[in-house]
Amino acid sequence: MTPDPAMTIDEIAAEWLARMVSGNASPEDRANLAAWLEADSRHKGAYMRAMALWQMLNGAAQNPAVAPPLPRGWAHQRFTRRWMIGGGAAIAASAAAVLLLRPYVLDEPQIFQTGRGEVREFTLADGSHIVLDSQSRVDVTMRRDARNVALVEGMGWFHVAKDKTRPFTVSANGARFVAVGTAFSVSREGGTKIVVSEGIVRMTAADHDRAIDLHRNETATIDPAGGLKLARLSDDAMSRQMAWREGSVGLDGETLREAAESFNRYNRMQIVVADQALADKRVVGWFSRNDPLGFSTAAATMLDAKVERQGETIRLTKK
CATH class of the missing domain: 3.55.50.30 (Phage tail protein beta-alpha-beta fold)
Known part of the structure; x- marks a missing residue:
């Protein structure tokens, strides 16, 4: 990211933070952020103020699991009332900083996608990880009480950060898969298929009345006509199912x-x-x-x- 010279320090800090929590930050971005922070002591203060605003807007006071990543080498800071009053005043003077952060703290979905031949991992603001297969797309909406992922195309593997107050739900072709802290893959190819590699996932589908709990090494397939097939996989079969990630x-x-x-x-x-x-x-x-x-x-x-x-x-x- 190359900051605009016309931007204030607080605006640049907010833009850096937005990049860090978006899931799209590259190693080069992180190195450039570290260099920017070390270049001037005021930069560190601006970044900490932006983090405080992000946490307040995203409900981090009630939910410590929701927090932006600290730059490497930083210790977690204790935000005192005096610091919050002084820092908050500086941020309030910069409306642009709030606007830059809005897409990452409100109910607006983020889109993650891959092209042909591309398999890519994304890190969400809550610490969950998504690996998308070739030609895949998910729309992610992070709210204070829920984490919703719509699998629009292709296949994804989801490693969910534990947060019992905000269920993590993946939807595809009318089926919903709800997890708290677990790992599983969902595919839209030839119907809808889920493979659970860790923990428990609760599945509901439009054409089926009851919810089904799926455990490690279990899979469910819903064909285009609505037929449901459940199976338990051996460890070798699980390795084959997950081979695309490798x-x-x-x-x-x-x-x-x-x-x-x-x-x-x-x-x-x-x-x-x-x-x-x-x-x-x-x-x-x-x-x-x-x-x-x-x-x-x-x-x-x-x-x-x-x-x-x-x-x-x-x-x-x-x-």
């Missing part, structure tokens, strides 16, 4: 069509399965998500098929 595609009996769709989400080079009977055959294995040709060659060997590459297209056909 740059891999783990297959454990998926059809060749489903496997091709997985690789096509990550790569410009697209796999086309020309024969219906071949597309319905099942494949197993662990593959690099960025190597569609390597996967296609291995699948052709397993299924006695033929591989043809034409530009950016890989065709799998029966021999």
Whole structure:
């Protein structure tokens, strides 16, 4: 971030804080903030005032879990009444600082998304983490009494910071998944699927009357017609389900069509399965998500098929 020379110190501090709590701060941003803070003692005071305002507006006095990150090397400060009166007066004089922070403390959603081939982690203001798969998007709304995430596209993995006063809810295709402190993934591909890797998640769906509690290594799939399937996974199967976070595609009996769709989400080079009977055959294995040709060659060997590459297209056909 490059501060505008026309901005006051308090306005610059507010903009820095907004960047830090947005979940989009890069290592370079954090290094630049540290340099800005060390450049002038007034900068540290302005940043602490901005933090105090952020905490007051976001209800941190009642909920200590809601707090912006301190720059590396800073100790947590005790905000005294005298400090708050003096610092608060300085902030009140800067309406621009409040406007800069509004998107991060009110009910306006933040949008996080990824492009083709991109898998990215985001840190939310409450300390929760989201990892988005390729071509995915979530809209996040942080409120004083709730944390709401709408999975608009693709797939995400959510590691939820514990806060019993603010349930963390992920919604997708009419289903809702509520957690307090846990880790799970939700996908919109071919219906809605949840895989719980830690803790407990309560699931409700539009076409089902009762809520269902899902525990570690359990999964639920709601197909496009509303059918519900529950299953418990082995540790090996769980590893395959989470392989996408490590740059891999783990297959454990998926059809060749489903496997091709997985690789096509990550790569410009697209796999086309020309024969219906071949597309319905099942494949197993662990593959690099960025190597569609390597996967296609291995699948052709397993299924006695033929591989043809034409530009950016890989065709799998029966021999």
